[in-house]
Each structure stands twice: as C-alpha cells, then as structure tokens.
Amino acid sequence: MLTIYHAPGTRSMRVIWLCHELGLPIEIETxxxxxxxxxxxxxxxxxxxGKVPAMQDGALVMxxxxxxxxxxxxxxxEGRLRPQPGSHADAIYRQWCWFAEATLARPIGDVAQHTRVRAPEDRIPAVADDARQRALAFLQVVDQSLAQTDYLLPEGFTAADIMMGYSLMLGERLGVWDAHLTHLVAYYERLKTRPGFQVAATA
Ligand SMILES: N[C@@H](CCC(=O)N[C@@H](CS)C(=O)NCC(=O)O)C(=O)O
Incomplete structure (x- = not known):
C-alpha cells in the first residue's frame, strides 16, 4: 500500500486527492x-x-x-486521468502539470516563505510583494485559458487539474488571487466540489 507522508495544507494534498480519484487505498502518515x-x-x-511531501510504495521512497x-x-x-501519452492532448496535459509546479507555484511559494514559513527575522516583505505580482501575472494566463473550458483540458478533468488545484489552494490561502479572475474562480469552485479535493484539503 502507498504511504503518503502528509502535512495539512502542503503538496501532499495533490497525492491524496489523486489516490482518492483513482480509488486507491493509501495510508496517510501525518x-x-x-x-x-x-x-x-x-x-x-x-x-x-527536508520538504513535504514524501511517499513510500514498498521499497520505493520518493x-x-x-x-x-x-x-x-x-x-x-490504468489510463485514467490523463491523455494517451504522445498525443496532442498529452502535450497540453504535461504543459499544465509543469506550469502548475514549476511556474505558478514558485512565486506563490516565495509568498509563503516570506510571510509564513521563514522565521520573522528572515522574511523580506519586498520579495513577498514582487512574488505576488509574478504569481498574479501567471494566474491571469490560467484564467484566460479557462474562458472556454471547464477544466484545463477541453477533454475534461485530468491530473493536471489536481496539480493546478493545489497551487490555487495555496494561492487562495495566501490571498494571492481574488474574484476579478472570474474564470479561475469558477474553475476553483468546480474543483472544490470534487470529493477527492474535499478529502485531501481536510486530511
Ligand atoms: N517541488 C516540490 C516542492 C515541495 C515544497 O516546497 N514543499 C513545501 C510544502 S508544500 C515545503 O516543504 N516547504 C518548506 C520549505 O521550503 O522549507 C514538490 O512538488 O514536492
């Protein structure tokens, strides 16, 4: 069985959410x-x-x-929650998975570091402010891409939405985005109705 090493509010939420969507049994170690x-x-x-999460599956630790x-x-x-590898849709799927972590979560993480994670004496308000602006610019890209579709891929919900969903949850908690991003707000509300999101966000 998969063991997910979890801390509430962290990226382990993605892994718990995914396993719930797939109906996989997991052990959560908080x-x-x-x-x-x-x-x-x-x-x-x-x-x-030293970062969270980690995961174990038999001899594999990641x-x-x-x-x-x-x-x-x-x-x-078993082929669920992502397009056929090598397909056009798969390229877009991977684009959003990488974007969610490598591009969007980076400035949001900087906001977290400089408002919450680091010791108060190590926080630099100017870095947090700059990171907020960078995050907002990236969030606008997501907002526009959702103008015509319910999920990141027109084909429907995929694990790219799970990757993005956590980045948005963190951004929301840190007050990085607000109601003027109307497509993004509707998308996030849609994600929040999924039982897997609810289980993972409260685990
Ligand atoms: N790219 C890594 C990022 C991991 C990460 O930054 N985790 C955060 C919690 S969500 C953390 O442990 N922060 C503490 C720190 O950076 O010192 C991943 O996706 O697992």
Missing part, C-alpha cells in the same frame, strides 16, 4: 510541518531537501509531488 522535524535525519532519509503523480498514474492509473 508529520509535523516544523523546521526541526524537516531538518531531522529521520525526515531527510525520505526527503533529502520526494517531488509531481513525480509521485506521474508514478501513480503509470503504475496504478
């Missing part, structure tokens, strides 16, 4: 999201950078939430 725990040798064995999503879909997905 870990403290403290600097001390994340620096501990026990945690660094699973996640060498860090990086997007890689976990890929692995789970490859091994247990």
């Amino acid at each position: 870990i403290p999201f403290t600097a001390d725990f994340r620096a501990s040798p026990e945690w660094r064995q699973k996640s060498p950078t 860090f990086e939430s997007g890689a976990m999503v890929d692995y789970i879909l490859d091994r247990y997905g």
